[in-house]
Structures are given as C-alpha cells and as structure tokens.
Amino acid sequence: AQSVTQLGSHVSVSEGALVLLRCNYSSSVPPYLFWYVQYPNQGLQLLLKYTTGATLVKGINGFEAEFKKSETSFHLTKPSAHMSDAAEYFCAVSPGGYNKLIFGAGTRLAVHP
C-alpha cells in the first residue's frame, strides 16, 4: 500500500534561512509525487510535482524538490525563507493508475523575523 511520511509536524526557521521539509514515500509502483501548500482558511495549491524525467523539480515561489528513488524521498527546499512562506505543506503520492492523492500528515512551517 502506498503511504507518505512527513518528518516534523512543525518546522520553524528564521527569515532568510534555508527551508527543508522532509517527505518519504512508500509505493509499490513508480510514484507520482506532489507538494501542496495550504495557507490559513484556504484550499490547497500545487507547489511542484515529479512525474518522470529530471529528478530535481522546480516549483513556484522559489521552492524545489529532489526525487531520490534509492532513499524513497522527495524533500522540499527553499534557499531563503520569507515571512509569506508560513503555511501548512503537504507531500502527496499518486499511485500510478489510480486517480487519488495520498497525503502525508502535513508540516506547519513558521517563519520568524
């Protein structure tokens, strides 16, 4: 069965510091991997996704993620945090052939001055 584990339910960084949000997945088939962001009282917005091809994926707002098959990981990074990055971040896997997303538990990112 497919699953997603996000390490750290809360991450706090200083403005300008590196953001690293961890995601590990379990999938019996080649996965499609997604990162979504949820701002307070809003829906989810896609940050980036990996389907095939280049394993380093760039997304919106300066975020990027690297698919590492050997480590079953898809960690999200941003070189320099901004106050506006404070939100809930969800990693998700879409098992090939099924139209659904399986989400991790989410990581709340706080950015302090």
Place this chain on the structure above:
Amino acid sequence: DTAVSQTPKYLVTQMGNDKSIKCEQNLGHDTMYWYKQDSKKFLKIMFSYNNKELIINETVPNRFSPKSPDKAHLNLHINSLELGDSAVYFCASSQVGAADTQYFGPGTRLTVL
C-alpha cells in the same frame, strides 16, 4: 474566474440533519474528487468521479452520497449528520491521468453540533 468553487463556505448544523455541499469546476476537467480534512489537518480521499462515473469510494459511510449531474459538477449530500462529520471538505478536479495536477476548491467547513 474561480477554477473550482464550493458552496457554502461554512455550514453549521445539528446532529441528525441532512445537508449538501455543491462543487463546480470551469477547467474542463474530466475527473472530480471529494477530500475530507479533519481537525488535525489530515487529508483523505473520499470519492473520485470520472466523466460522471464513480471510480473511487474509499470506504465512506453510506450516509455520504456524491452526485455528479454533469462532468463540471460534483455535489456531496450527507444524511443523518454525526459529530464526527465535522471537518473541512475539499472538492478538487483534474484531467484523467494519475500524474495530472489536482486543483482544489476553497473548502467547506462543516460543523455538526
């Protein structure tokens, strides 16, 4: 124009009542979904429809009945509401492939008293 819209945004009701949440997408997508986000922010797929046909039902109680009058609309009707149904319900849509991005609505916060 809002891509995926839901009404109402907030719904407060008593236990035992029946309520509906409406969802519409103007993206021309073939597939629509309902997700439930609980109080701990955990997101779980409930249903998936492709071209008005149910393709995924994730062991949701029979009290929940999705209805898709056309491929741009997917409504969720809930009978005999229980306290545990309190959550945020998100509608989403995508093209048909598992790698395709799902676009989420703003959510409906249901509170059952």
